[in-house]
Amino acid sequence: MSDDTRLIHAGKHAEPLARTVGPPIQKGSTVLLPNAAALYDDANHLTYGRAGLSAQACLQDALATLEGADGVTLYPSGIAAISGAMLALLGAGDEVLVVDNVYKPVRRFCDSVLKRFGVTVSYFDPATAPDRLVGEASDAVRMILLESPGSLSFEMQDVPAIAALAKARGILTAIDNTWAAGILFRPLDHGVDVSIQALTKYVGGHSDVFMGSAAARDPAVVRRLADGINHMGWAVSGEDAYAILRGLRTLPVRMERQGASGLRVAAWLRDQPEVAALFHPALPGCPDHALWARDFKGACGLFGFALRPAPEAAVDAFLDALTVFGLGFSWGGFESLAISCDPQLKPRRFPKDYGGPLIRLHVGLEDPDDLIADLRAGLDAYARLAV
Ligand SMILES: *Cc1c(COP(=O)(O)O)cnc(C)c1O
Secondary structure (H helix, E strand, O other): OOHHHHHHHOOOOOOOOOOOOOOOOOOOOEOOOOOHHHHHOOOOOOOEHHHOOHHHHHHHHHHHHHHOOOEEEEEOOHHHHHHHHHHHHOOOOOEEEEEOOOOHHHHHHHHHHHHHHOOEEEEEOOOOOHHHHHHOOOOOEEEEEEEOOOOOOOOOOOHHHHHHHHHHOOOEEEEEOOOOOOOOOOHHHHOOOEEEEEOOOOOOOOOOOOOEEEEEOOHHHHHHHHHHHHHHOOOOOHHHHHHHHHHHHOHHHHHHHHHHHHHHHHHHHHOOOOEEEEEOOOOOOOOOHHHHHHHOOOOOOEEEEEEOOOOHHHHHHHHHHOOOOEEOOOOOOOOOEEEEOHHHHOOOOOOOOOOOOEEEEEOOOOOHHHHHHHHHHHHHHHHHHOO
């Protein structure tokens, strides 16, 4: 054969891969099939790389174990997982009920895309009683989308009650379970049909990879989600799947440490004179603590608090004085972060008075004493400008 041909076929591994602890990161769009009959035998052969190779398959397997699921689909981001699940399960003429404390980009997707495709979107107050929510749902309602606790203002819903009532009416339930990361709360065990996560946050854990997942048990739902991936053409890379799987290995220990540190910081904050209210469902006395205590087995490091009302300059001074906390969106990584929330609350249908400017903290793996000292310095800067 000529050099051209030999170069195309040279250097191919013929031996089985060495068995490492993690999966091989295979790169490939083309998958070579063993014979002509296999070309169109999708049931028994992986025929194309877009469906994911070894690292993606291992991650799906591990996530199925985490979530107690029969099928897990992977998406290139958390928001893609939520939009993907909705596109796969909803159609024109359907109505979806979305909790009002939902992650803001989800609201944007619902209002600009779902509505354009003929899906009616209705928001409900997170405090709505489950029997009222489901009892008053129109016959067009096909899905209820929950987020509990909400990742900005931390209201919870009675998820098992809503799931049971919805099931009796043939309504699907889906939840953004990023706060619990599939480890603090397992929605599928509580009757929810689809558990969605931004793996970008705690499962990845290192603030450097985007990915999302949707997990389900019902074979028909699993099938619809998988078809949705195929129809939309979504794919995640082997490198990214590997990185998320690596994060998953240490999820329980990071979560335990960050949850405990977060609770310590939150309890300290509650006693500070500049703080009007704490929003951490795992802290006794906080809103929805009873729901958390009944259904959850731990806390992550994400919670909120309200400063006493003060001019915006004082709130900015608080944030600008922080040096251990970074200012940044996202959370679930190893690092502590802070943001002000009020601009994100504006589009809500059921506005609520949180008692003052709402701040969200993500407590990372730093020593909580250093975080508390940093917050004290921030509160001092706030107090100088608060009237
Ligand atoms: C970050 C986040 C998402 C979206 O994840 P991306 O990977 O950034 O798209 C969805 N839900 C919640 C609650 C989040 O915090």
